[in-house]
Amino acid sequence: MARKTGSHSEITGPRIREAALKLIARHGYAAVSMRQIAAEVGVQAGALYLYTPDKQTLLFDLLKQHMEDLLESWGAEEKDKDPVKRLEQFARFHIRFNQARVDAIFTSYMELRNLDAENFKVIEKMRKTYEDELEAILIEGADAKKFSVPDTKLATMAVIAMLNGVNTWFREGGRLSLDRVERIYWNMVRRAVGAKGAT
Amino acid sequence: MARKTGSHSEITGPRIREAALKLIARHGYAAVSMRQIAAEVGVQAGALYLYTPDKQTLLFDLLKQHMEDLLESWGAEEKDKDPVKRLEQFARFHIRFNQARVDAIFTSYMELRNLDAENFKVIEKMRKTYEDELEAILIEGADAKKFSVPDTKLATMAVIAMLNGVNTWFREGGRLSLDRVERIYWNMVRRAVGAKGAT
DNA sequence: GTCTATATGCGGATAGAC
């Protein structure tokens, strides 16, 4: 109400991150200039520095926010007790989450090398935390003789890589619905880890 | 013999591509300058333009040469008649080939978006050709009831994504030998596509 | 909170000497 004309701080911040994410996903961090981001938002380049101290921090904030979203979203899922069911839940969650944020996912994988050393460590730790969630399922299932995995670490990496692959080719409105893709991938994951029973 | 002092054309060309690949893999195409590439080779920036008309063409040549290597190497493999054995052959070939050229593989995936439209089409076509090699194996095996895959296209993408994932974590001299990794991944691939018999 | 103007440096690419 008492807001001054031309004052938009509450919406400009998010819009900058949105624009930055979109442009960086398409062209890459190094190839996108602060001027381009500003133009996409509809402000001048100098105005961006009211919201971020520098370009590097902007990138870091994008990746950090994404990882927080990911960890919180998975954390908020109601987990099934059965490790086989929980693995299905993870597979479907991962595919759906990735598909809903293609730009953030793509950027998170592509721009890691453009983080400076300290920022990199932070993001890597969060990624590791997420991978550990999957590995914990595999370990529990293997201990209960419900999975047959010679190496849970490798199986973790294999499953995540396979699921991530969906984003490289899936497009809404194509040949297959996302639900069908989830089902087919879950079936491949299930067999890859030698899951017994359930589903 | 009759070569002039300071004339190194036969070795400078390859050295430029080598240096460019190394730097681009580490920092990204947009982040690497022609001056940096020149410094890595030990020449001045202007000299690079004797070997490439511009930076874009240099990137394209790197990716194209890599794809040619890939297609030729797979083409040169003695193929087994049994689709199950041929799938194992493909999986092991893919892991080994990728591991022997981490920079080229990484760059080929990361820098696609930095190719201009025409160059992109060329590389995409070559990539498609390679993927079709895998799909052909899956189709043949599915027809012979040796695989159980509801969708050969998805299975192709899933297998390639899974195998590509090895490069994100495998390091020579680590916990596992490459041969052991190949064996474990082949086992996961085999089960993911529901392969009967053999191994 | 945003703009305009600007400092300062690096980018790709080319010209011409050796």
Add this chain to the structure above:
DNA sequence: GTCTATCCGCATATAGAC
């Protein structure tokens, strides 16, 4: 075949007006 010198534009980031 390579080097030095250079054109010219765009980059990040900041200062100060409104």
